[in-house]
Amino acid sequence: MKRKFGxxxxxxxxxxxxxxxxxxxxxxxxxxxxxxxxxxxxxPTPALYEHYALLSGHGMLExxxxxxxxxxxxxxxxxxxxxxxxxxDVIWEVLAEGGITRxxxxxxxxxxxxxxxxxxxxxxxxxxRLADTYGAIIAHAGASxxxxxxxxxxxxxxxxxxxxAGAYYWRxxxxxxxxxxxxxxxxxxxxxxxxxxAEEAAIQGYRFMSEMEAEEIPVGSIKQLEVxxxxxxxxVGYQFDESERVYLRSINDEPHxxxxxxxxxxxxxxxxxxxxxxxxxxxxxxxxNLESGGDALVIQNGLAVEGSWILAQDGMIRxxxxxxxxxxxxxxxxxxxxxxxxxxxxxxxxx
Numbered sequence: 001m002k003r004k005f006g007x008x009x010x011x012x013x014x015x016x017x018x019x020x021x022x023x024x025x026x027x028x029x030x031x032x033x034x035x036x037x038x039x040x041x042x043x044p045t046p047a048l049y050e051h052y053a054l055l056s057g058h059g060m061l062e063x064x065x066x067x068x069x070x071x072x073x074x075x076x077x078x079x080x081x082x083x084x085x086x087x088x089d090v091i092w093e094v095l096a097e098g099g100i101t102r103x104x105x106x107x108x109x110x111x112x113x114x115x116x117x118x119x120x121x122x123x124x125x126x127x128x129r130l131a132d133t134y135g136a137i138i139a140h141a142g143a144s145x146x147x148x149x150x151x152x153x154x155x156x157x158x159x160x161x162x163x164x165a166g167a168y169y170w171r172x173x174x175x176x177x178x179x180x181x182x183x184x185x186x187x188x189x190x191x192x193x194x195x196x197x198a199e200e201a202a203i204q205g206y207r208f209m210s211e212m213e214a215e216e217i218p219v220g221s222i223k224q225l226e227v228x229x230x231x232x233x234x235x236v237g238y239q240f241d242e243s244e245r246v247y248l249r250s251i252n253d254e255p256h257x258x259x260x261x262x263x264x265x266x267x268x269x270x271x272x273x274x275x276x277x278x279x280x281x282x283x284x285x286x287x288x289n290l291e292s293g294g295d296a297l298v299i300q301n302g303l304a305v306e307g308s309w310i311l312a313q314d315g316m317i318r319x320x321x322x323x324x325x326x327x328x329x330x331x332x333x334x335x336x337x338x339x340x341x342x343x344x345x346x347x348x349x350x351x
Contacts, residue, residue: 053109054205055089055134057330064109067201069188070131072140073103074121079179081257084117085265087185092130094337095277097284099230104130107185115260118182120161120169123147126288128156133290133316135201137192141169141181144285157197165191204314206333207325214329219245220302225350227272227336236336238270245301246331268331270299271319272348273309277339288337290317297344300329 049059055068068089073082075093085091088105096102104127105117123143128150131138141161143151151158159165161181168191172180193199209217219242227236238247249256249265256265273296276289296309296319307321319326338347 052205052208052330053089054203055106055108056332057206057208057328058109059211059330060109065200065202066108067192067197067199068106068108068134068136068203069185069192070127070134070136070138071105071107071117071183071188072121072123072127072138073105073117074119074179075101075103076179078175079119079121080251081259082119083182083259084115084184086258086261086263087112087115087117089332091265091267091332091334092337093229093236093334094126094130094288095229095286095339096124097286100234101229102127106134106136108134110185113186113189114184116182117184117188118172119175119179120181120183121178123151123158123160124285125150126286126290129290130317132156133311135203135315137188137197139165139183139188141178157192157195159188159191159195164195167191204316206316206318207327208330209327211330213327214245217301217303220304222299222302222304222350225270225299225348227348229336229338229347238267240302241266245329247299249334265334266332267334268300268329269333270348271333271335272297272299272338272344273317273319273335274338274340274344274347275309294340295344296320297348298326298328299348 049061051060051063052058053060053064073085085103085105087107087110089108090106092104093101094104102121120139120141123138123140125146128138128147137157137159139159143160150156159168161169168187169181169183171177172182174180223240225238235252237250237253239250240247246266246268247270249267257263258265273294275292275294278287280287291311293308293310296307298305298307298319305321305326307319307326309317309319312318338344
């Protein structure tokens with residue numbers, strides 16, 4: 001009996017222990033494995049530009065105070081298509097003798113230096129004045145007597161293929177003189193260095209919109225326009241490319257092409273300024289007033305802003321509206337110097 005009682009007691013004890021174990025399992029949460037952490041590489045934050053090109057407003061990773069170079073470009077029909085114009089930050093178009101125009105191409109922010117530039121042509125006093133507004137080294141082939149007097153007496157920084165810098169130019173066999181003289185930015189900067197010209201310039205540049213401001217301005221209705229200087233058989237045209245927000249340039253209804261890359265010339269800003277022109281001699285040489293200021297018109301993104309131009313205290317020609325400098329779109333600018341006698345909007349016409 002004692003043995004039987006002991007077995008019964010042991011059996012009861014086992015039941016109690018088993019029941020207690022089941023209760024403990026119910027009250028204790030299961031042990032979970034630690035979560036697997038998957039480390040992902042974060043998307044890089046776009047770099048914010050701290051530096052901007054002085055004459056185009058484009059963002060740059062490094063500051064660029066390179067001295068501008070102004071190259072006088074032949075714009076006669078036998079000289080077209082020219083080379084290097086799509087690399088210029090600013091192109092000035094201004095009348096020369098006989099109602100033809102010449103181009104003054106300003107190079108400052110180009111990252112490459114071995115692209116052809118030309119055909120290069122001769123100098124005039126008002127071309128020197130334009131170069132001076134940027135503190136630029138001027139590249140040309142020959143000059144009028146008045147221009148040579150200014151260059152030499154005022155100790156201007158110039159590279160003349162005829163007088164003092166022939167080694168930095170070459171003649172192309174593809175064209176006949178005088179429409180076959182070329183150079184490149186590398187050669188011009190080498191020549192400037194050899195002559196001891198300063199390699200940097202402390203210019204302030206233009207006033208530009210930020211990228212955000214540029215994206216927010218609406219597209220206006222000026223999609224196509226034509227510019228008339230003096231000659232009826234010389235017409236400059238512009239067609240707005242809405243996808244790129246630039247104006248594509250043509251001459252006499254033919255695309256104006258850069259021979260280097262077969263690209264059509266383009267600009268984000270079309271600027272028109274009006275001033276007095278005076279014929280000086282029987283050769284038709286001109287005096288162009290770049291001092292007194294006058295009417296101006298800025299067209300960008302299909303919109304026109306009427307204002308004025310001034311020769312500012314810092315020496316640059318600036319474009320104003322109600323006493324404030326007009327903000328330009330980041331990108332290239334083409335500036336047209338038009339004669340007085342009729343309104344700017346009679347020279348530059350759009351529907």
